[in-house]
Amino acid sequence: MSIKSPLLTRSGAVEAGAPDSGIAAHYGDPLREQRALARGEAVTDLSNRGVLTVEGPDRLSWLNTLSSQQLLSLEPGESTELLLLSVQGRIEHDARVLDDGERTWLIVEGNEAPVLASWLQSMKFMLRVDVRDVSADWAVAGSVAAVPAWSGYLTWIDPWPKVGPGGFAYTETPEETHPGLERSWYEYLIPRASLEEAVAASGRTLAGAMAAEALRIAAWRPRLGMETDDKAIPHELDLIRTAVHLAKGCYKGQETVARVHNLGHPPRRLVFLQLDGSQHTLPAAGAAVKFGERTVGRVTSVAQHYEMGAVALAVIKRSVDPEAALTVDDEGELYAAAQELIVSPDAGQAVGRPSGLLRTPRARS
Template structure:
């Protein structure tokens, strides 16, 4: 059950559903809120997120052995992203990680926190680590710019879309035109008992989850539970970029990571869709994506962007022609969908490749 945010009592607040339940979808004017958030002039209530802490001398070396990321030498205040994978290399948990010198903070989707804490506790054996689900005590708030009034709070800085050490871009390796650069992102850890007072002290207005989601989609940023399903592997979502270290030591799922990256291709690929806005409606997440009469994928996230209009992320079959015009169908309503490559159809088989993959030019037309 989600924790209800006190900010839902603010004028105009309309509660979100799904993963953001317990926080506001908007406060009366979603597009105005989105513009303010994009300018760094608003905050988003992310208190539906879960927070797990790992303390003890062995915390970073232990997390390093379990996860896809190299975190052994993570410095206090430094941010990263890690994945916990199945033996088959499928994504089970995606955690934002920040270490403060005494404990590692893992920010996850709210429903994931109890499961993650239980699993970590089952794996600690005789190591000097202590795991706690502290979601009831700590809330999260997000912004596109640092909040000057919040210098006393720990903050996770999203590495997206920079290619981290040991990472690899499945678009173009050094790509200054990646739209993710237009959306820096900061997530602050704030005690729940002082959360509302901290928001007031920031001096910034609120933007709902609809605003944050629109900016995330435009930045091609995958989200656990939206872009992922029980078959997702990191290559399909360009998560090798920020969440995987390709040359670190052994961890569960590493064989699949290496095999697909070096020798194969991911079976599906993430794509950005510019949707026809003439219907003045949006298709629902999970709507089928079709090429002609054939279903080739599914919409994973959809939003109304304040500049581009209706946009979506979708996961489609790798074999889909990147130049093809697609259609999204929702209860008989058809939405023309122009593709923009996020993950190249040729992604993978990186052995001997001296540079990254090419990406088609981005257009906001």
């Protein structure tokens, strides 16, 4: 159940639909808000997010055994992300992870919090861990630049798009030219009762969820429930980059992760679409992506970007020609779409591959 943000009472606020219900889609001028957010002059209300805490001396080793991420050496204040996979390696949950030295904080999509909390409770066994859903007490706010007035709050810093330890990039775009570098992203944990006061003290304007989504799409950043479905595996979305440690020990789904990475190819790939800007409408998420008359995928996220115009993320079949012109078909409304590679069609089969085709992490000094 979505928690309504008190910031929805602000002048001009228009509530967003799912999955962002409970917060504002915009405050009257989406493109102006987006420009301000991109310049670091605005903050975004993300208080519909779910927040879980895990306390106890076994918390990091326990989460390490359950998830795709290596957490044993996570330092207080360090940010990372994890995936919880099915036995078949499909993405069931993701979480932004931050430890403060006493407890581990998990920031998740709002509708995921009770489900994930219940599942984690069922996996405690005899370990010294205590899982709590604290979404009613803690709100989240986002910004592309650090907010000095919020320096006292716990802050998750998005690792995207840098290739983390044990990670692997599934795009041929060099890390130093990845469009995600244009969007640093900070998520602050703020006591929910203090949210309005904190926003006023930030010295920044408010930007709605539409602005944050447009910048996310332009950064090629996947989102649970948008780019994922019941078949999604991490390789298809380039999430091996930041959310999977390929050299860690056993966890549920690891066999599929290793097999596809070393010996196979993901069946689908995430792609960025530049849509025909001559139309005054946008296709809906879920619209078909076609190559000729054949449906080859679906749009997962779509937005009007303040510089690029209509843009989208889509998940399409791996076999689609990367040079092919595509069409988005939204119930008969057609949009020409030029694709830009995110996940390479030849991603995977790392064993025995010549070096340099896909990028591995830089060695740490």
